[in-house]
Amino acid sequence: MSNHGFELIREEKVDEVNSVARIYRHIKTGAEFISVLNDDENKAFGIGFATPWNDSTGIAHIMEHSVLCGSRKYPLKEPFIELAKGSLNTFLNAMTYPDKTVYPVASTNTQDLYNLVDVYLDAVFYPNITEKTLEQEGWHYDLDSADGEMIFKGVVFNEMKGNYSSPDSMLGRINQKTLFPDNQYGVDSGGDPKEIPNLTYATFKKFHDTYYHPSNAKIWWYGDDEPDKRLEYLESWLSQFDKIEVDGTVKLQPRFDAPRTTIAYYDAGADSDTAKSQISLNWMIGESADMEHTLAWQILGYILLSTQASPLRKALIDSGLGEDVTGGFEDELRQSMFSAGMKGIDSKNANAVEAMVLDTLGNLADDGIEAEMIEAAMNTIEFRMREMNTGRFPRGLALWLGSLSTWLHGGDPLAPLRYEAPLKAIKDKLASGEKLFENLIGHDLLNNPHRVKVILQPDATLREREDQQERARLDEVFKSLNADELNRIVDNTHLLRQMQETPDTPEAMASVPSLQLSDLDKTNKAIPIEITVNGQAKIVYHELFTNGIAYMDIGFNMRALPSTALPYLGLFRRLTFSIGTERDDYVKLSQRIGRKTGGIYATTLNAMSSAPAGESAGNVSWYFLRGKATMTQVDDLLDIALDVLLNIKLDNKDRVKQIMLEEKARAEAGLVPGGHGVVNTRLKSRFDPADFADEQMSGISYLFFLRETIEQIETDWPTVLQRLEFVRGYLINRNHLVANVTLDRDNWQKLQPKLEAFIGALPAAGAGVLDWTPPGTQPNEGLTIPAQVNYVGKGANLYALGYKLHGSINVISNLLRTTYLWDRVRVQGGAYGGFCTFDSRSGVWTYLSYRDPNLIKTLNNYDGVSTFLRNQAPSQAEVERSIIGVIGSLDAYELPDAKGFTSLTRYLLGISEDYRQHIRDEVLSTTTADFVKFADVLDTVRDNGQIVVLGSPAAIDAANAERPGLLNKTKVM
Numbered sequence: 001m002s003n004h005g006f007e008l009i010r011e012e013k014v015d016e017v018n019s020v021a022r023i024y025r026h027i028k029t030g031a032e033f034i035s036v037l038n039d040d041e042n043k044a045f046g047i048g049f050a051t052p053w054n055d056s057t058g059i060a061h062i063m064e065h066s067v068l069c070g071s072r073k074y075p076l077k078e079p080f081i082e083l084a085k086g087s088l089n090t091f092l093n094a095m096t097y098p099d100k101t102v103y104p105v106a107s108t109n110t111q112d113l114y115n116l117v118d119v120y121l122d123a124v125f126y127p128n129i130t131e132k133t134l135e136q137e138g139w140h141y142d143l144d145s146a147d148g149e150m151i152f153k154g155v156v157f158n159e160m161k162g163n164y165s166s167p168d169s170m171l172g173r174i175n176q177k178t179l180f181p182d183n184q185y186g187v188d189s190g191g192d193p194k195e196i197p198n199l200t201y202a203t204f205k206k207f208h209d210t211y212y213h214p215s216n217a218k219i220w221w222y223g224d225d226e227p228d229k230r231l232e233y234l235e236s237w238l239s240q241f242d243k244i245e246v247d248g249t250v251k252l253q254p255r256f257d258a259p260r261t262t263i264a265y266y267d268a269g270a271d272s273d274t275a276k277s278q279i280s281l282n283w284m285i286g287e288s289a290d291m292e293h294t295l296a297w298q299i300l301g302y303i304l305l306s307t308q309a310s311p312l313r314k315a316l317i318d319s320g321l322g323e324d325v326t327g328g329f330e331d332e333l334r335q336s337m338f339s340a341g342m343k344g345i346d347s348k349n350a351n352a353v354e355a356m357v358l359d360t361l362g363n364l365a366d367d368g369i370e371a372e373m374i375e376a377a378m379n380t381i382e383f384r385m386r387e388m389n390t391g392r393f394p395r396g397l398a399l400w401l402g403s404l405s406t407w408l409h410g411g412d413p414l415a416p417l418r419y420e421a422p423l424k425a426i427k428d429k430l431a432s433g434e435k436l437f438e439n440l441i442g443h444d445l446l447n448n449p450h451r452v453k454v455i456l457q458p459d460a461t462l463r464e465r466e467d468q469q470e471r472a473r474l475d476e477v478f479k480s481l482n483a484d485e486l487n488r489i490v491d492n493t494h495l496l497r498q499m500q501e502t503p504d505t506p507e508a509m510a511s512v513p514s515l516q517l518s519d520l521d522k523t524n525k526a527i528p529i530e531i532t533v534n535g536q537a538k539i540v541y542h543e544l545f546t547n548g549i550a551y552m553d554i555g556f557n558m559r560a561l562p563s564t565a566l567p568y569l570g571l572f573r574r575l576t577f578s579i580g581t582e583r584d585d586y587v588k589l590s591q592r593i594g595r596k597t598g599g600i601y602a603t604t605l606n607a608m609s610s611a612p613a614g615e616s617a618g619n620v621s622w623y624f625l626r627g628k629a630t631m632t633q634v635d636d637l638l639d640i641a642l643d644v645l646l647n648i649k650l651d652n653k654d655r656v657k658q659i660m661l662e663e664k665a666r667a668e669a670g671l672v673p674g675g676h677g678v679v680n681t682r683l684k685s686r687f688d689p690a691d692f693a694d695e696q697m698s699g700i701s702y703l704f705f706l707r708e709t710i711e712q713i714e715t716d717w718p719t720v721l722q723r724l725e726f727v728r729g730y731l732i733n734r735n736h737l738v739a740n741v742t743l744d745r746d747n748w749q750k751l752q753p754k755l756e757a758f759i760g761a762l763p764a765a766g767a768g769v770l771d772w773t774p775p776g777t778q779p780n781e782g783l784t785i786p787a788q789v790n791y792v793g794k795g796a797n798l799y800a801l802g803y804k805l806h807g808s809i810n811v812i813s814n815l816l817r818t819t820y821l822w823d824r825v826r827v828q829g830g831a832y833g834g835f836c837t838f839d840s841r842s843g844v845w846t847y848l849s850y851r852d853p854n855l856i857k858t859l860n861n862y863d864g865v866s867t868f869l870r871n872q873a874p875s876q877a878e879v880e881r882s883i884i885g886v887i888g889s890l891d892a893y894e895l896p897d898a899k900g901f902t903s904l905t906r907y908l909l910g911i912s913e914d915y916r917q918h919i920r921d922e923v924l925s926t927t928t929a930d931f932v933k934f935a936d937v938l939d940t941v942r943d944n945g946q947i948v949v950l951g952s953p954a955a956i957d958a959a960n961a962e963r964p965g966l967l968n969k970t971k972v973m
Contacts, residue, residue, distance in 0.1 A: 029214035043223030044396030050248025058191015072126035086881030162851030222396030268458030269786030275458035280341035301329030309590035376594025570697030596636035600627030608841035675791035692774035742900025782956035782967030790951030799843030807922025
């Protein structure tokens, strides 16, 4: 067999991932390639480059965006988005890390995968990187007229302004920067908005010429496709290059002689008097390539901080010095790091938190770690490695990213995949009585002077000062320009907009490879399901191969409770496994779960049930315990679930308050990174009871509830406890129960009688359900937070406005996300993202933006969608490409546990296979005429839609000045 220009370095069976790995070097260029052979239908490809840099201009991040903006073979403005629009991909993205940039794709369809790879290889090796590319994706001076106000604009520039608005993101960035001040990890690879405008086109172009070359490439191909074809195909690309020398080395950070301290500040807006500080103690540990040491630290990190039972976490929470714990072990960089600290502290308590961390670590090193905690951590980490459940993220790509932790730095790329030997070594040391983890605490933490204390404090005027500095910088540039130079910037601004607004030619569009409609399955894939009845409880079973792991979900109908109980349901969900039972306090319960199961947690499902086309039906709202265990552990899993359901101990006032403070801190920390989701939940809650329930249990209303109830605990604890007990009493009822199991048939026959006995042990009561009523039309909201960006939402219930459901809406929304909204909100508007969503069960349509510098302009863009559909209806070829993308979403790849829960959800929502097939048929038959017709529907959103914005007070004030009374201003942070 020919190796097609590659030299086989070695071939190895990697039993841990049931694969054969062949490691090659391309003879002509030196490109390194790993071909992984197995029976996984979710095939994956990735090409990555070492991209270290020495400043914070974000050059690697901007390049990641830019190479996907057109190339030699695919001269479109956005071939990436054309792929996203019309592919069966199971993953399609690109990511920038502090030391590398990666381009991963995955698909279950072999031809589709090759199409994706072809576009990506042409993008990374032959991009059309012009000055305009840098201006659009990175930064440029934006000036409408010579007497106007000049601003900075660019996709990454605004993305990173959003990133710098998040205190949690700031803390993580400062931790890394101060721990690695002398190598490339000391700069921000994503880009500092203050430094991004220092990036020149010459430097940008040179960066690509230096690093984006096969001689610097780490290529990965995984799955069940033909391995020889991979080599032949890659050779056709790589043979066009000659070898060059590329220095992608990240030098080792020299160790400190003594610990250091850094004080930094974040924008707290007007709340600086009440805003809290954060503290983090950070240690540089060792090189990540030492697999046994790294695995031992992964286990130790879990022991110290990852569970309610973790001794360092517990000590910090019990101290009352802060609201939540931060930190953990990170081995993504060449040298690993460990962090521990608190958020929500008074800055004057920073030294007390530091002392608490060091004292607790000292006690653990001297007195030892509880055997039960070690056992729980060992079982949990081993279960995760053996199960290798990566959720929707393809396993093949997870393995590649793991391999790069050593491969990128000249180590063995297969070492991170081979966990058996280091795991056995750790087990042997523990069995011999060695105090492995205590010794790690002593050597790597207590006696390690390479430590940095970072204190992040609120500052009321930080944003104002930084805005003034940016304005002064721009004004200085403006004043330095003569008339000709000003006119050139004005001309350039309009030219860039013109280029952004000019559609691609039909020839360019046709260049992007695509499957044909004839390549698609015409019928949906069904998931096996069997329903049995046990009294009034229902048991749902899915016969799937799970490699001996039982996946179980125990659900209770939340509609047994009135809507006034919804915030308490959200709190009860969080308390379920965090407060303990009559048998075990929360520490012992957490250890018991870790020792005896693969994990169990509480979650909720709120959705509208299926109904005749164009009519929303009632809401389906369930509280679930979701657990997994090997067959030898299922008795323990059921025992734990029963103990929690029957014996949860809610009367621990101090513990309830601790958990609520954690919940509040996490909700506040999530406002900036997840602002579009916050807005979407808030907006949708106006229209249907399911989204209303979600908002009450996890949205802004829940955050307000937490703040109020934390105060109430101190003044009226009996009432709070009474309401929690009310939730438990009405919720836990076997007559309101559904049990869901995903497992092979033989093991199911062993499990079924145990599950039936479990159900029989639960209390029984009446099985009536209550209706919940959403608030309906409300004033448009402007929710204010200290941030440099906005999240702009507008939506309406299409069914209430007369729309009758047709499957074409999926194709239309897919195309709008990847054409009009992408172009207007992201490319031209400078936001990091612009979306539209539609829930076919509730009928709610929403527009959303992410990290958006605009507000009114974005709303105007939303209102222009219907005009776009009438005047620029897509060609049938574009429609077909969008159809393919929708079918890819309908047929999304899932692992067995996800398949089982998806099938359960369909059952609970009343989504039949006939209904699913009907929608699929309508998707496949969508035409251009459906797009034009849908414009009338979106006119009703334009005219009747409600608005929710999460953003800065200044942006919301400016919007109200432009459109008086537009937004009812409410302070969130």
